[in-house]
Amino acid sequence: MLGYRHAFHAGNHADLLKHFFLFHSLDYLIQKDVPLLYVDTHAGAGAYDLSSGYAAQNEEWQGGYQRLMSSQGPLPQSIQRFKNFLEASISASGMYPGSPLIADRILREKDRRVFFELHPADYETLKNLFNGAKQVTVFNTDGFTGLKALLPPPSRRACVFIDPSYELASDYEKVITSIQEALRRFATGTYIIWYPLLAREEARTLRESLLSLHRGNSVYLEIQISKARERGMFGSGLVILNPPWSLQSIIPEALPVLADMLKEEQEIYLPTYRFVREL
Ligand SMILES: C[S@@+](CC[C@H](N)C(=O)[O-])C[C@H]1O[C@@H](n2cnc3c(N)ncnc32)[C@H](O)[C@@H]1O
Numbered sequence: 001m002l003g004y005r006h007a008f009h010a011g012n013h014a015d016l017l018k019h020f021f022l023f024h025s026l027d028y029l030i031q032k033d034v035p036l037l038y039v040d041t042h043a044g045a046g047a048y049d050l051s052s053g054y055a056a057q058n059e060e061w062q063g064g065y066q067r068l069m070s071s072q073g074p075l076p077q078s079i080q081r082f083k084n085f086l087e088a089s090i091s092a093s094g095m096y097p098g099s100p101l102i103a104d105r106i107l108r109e110k111d112r113r114v115f116f117e118l119h120p121a122d123y124e125t126l127k128n129l130f131n132g133a134k135q136v137t138v139f140n141t142d143g144f145t146g147l148k149a150l151l152p153p154p155s156r157r158a159c160v161f162i163d164p165s166y167e168l169a170s171d172y173e174k175v176i177t178s179i180q181e182a183l184r185r186f187a188t189g190t191y192i193i194w195y196p197l198l199a200r201e202e203a204r205t206l207r208e209s210l211l212s213l214h215r216g217n218s219v220y221l222e223i224q225i226s227k228a229r230e231r232g233m234f235g236s237g238l239v240i241l242n243p244p245w246s247l248q249s250i251i252p253e254a255l256p257v258l259a260d261m262l263k264e265e266q267e268i269y270l271p272t273y274r275f276v277r278e279l
Pocket of ligand 1: 119
């Protein structure tokens with residue numbers, strides 16, 4: 001069951017997309033003085049050495065992180081800021097930051113961070129990375145079920161990042177039921193859910209199922225990096241419920257540039273997004 005190791009994929013096109021929007025979402029949410037709860041239900045190891053071990057085997061980061069680093073010419077401000085952030089983060093630790101480390105670098109002392117990671121080795125690495133920091137709690141338990149006990153947070157402000165590997169077919173259903181439960185407890189939180197573009201039925205219907213669960217504002221965005229195919233991922237997307245306002249301008253500005261930067265083929269696949277307003 002726990003065959004998936006995120007290190008093989010660290011810094012790839014999907015990481016770049018999800019980390020870009022996680023960065024900008026948190027960057028906006030911390031502008032308000034009230035403490036924020038950040039929950040990462042599928043946290044991974046927290047940081048990855050791209051030059052050795054699993055990450056060096058297929059070098060998937062060449063199709064993501066490396067594309068951003070070697071991009072020439074002026075970039076939209078939102079992408080340039082993310083690039084500067086990644087450069088600073090990597091020069092501080094020598095590692096590509098996973099979502100927990102990205103969040104930790106943006107969040108303030110008063111913001112609580114809660115990470116779930118099931119894989120025993122990645123859990124150990126993650127726990128050691130934060131080394132008992134008092135704002136951080138790391139659980140070696142199921143993030144889908146752990147999430148509900150944290151909601152609603154005392155400050156009534158939260159950002160929840162749900163980033164499963166979808167290696168198990170049951171993950172699709174679990175994403176839906178845990179969002180249903182989370183919204184029932186706390187409908188005003190920001191929920192960021194990553195999903196792969198795959199031919200399989202569950203992947204094709206997940207986006208609309210998630211959007212239909214929420215009566216407030218939401219958005220989805222997708223980038224296709226290659227032709228749709230029967231086997232394997234050909235891009236990925238995010239559904240964001242109660243998205244930060246800043247994404248209204250960042251998505252149209254940045255998404256076409258990211259799509260062009262990350263594509264695997266000459267052909268350009270136009271990225272798609274749709275804001276859904278509160279009913
Ligand atoms: C896509 S990776 C996470 C990457 C990470 N969010 C990042 O952006 O750096 C998914 C992780 O979830 C872990 N995992 C799988 N099922 C889980 C579950 N039910 N609860 C918590 N972690 C789980 C896997 O071991 C894997 O490390």
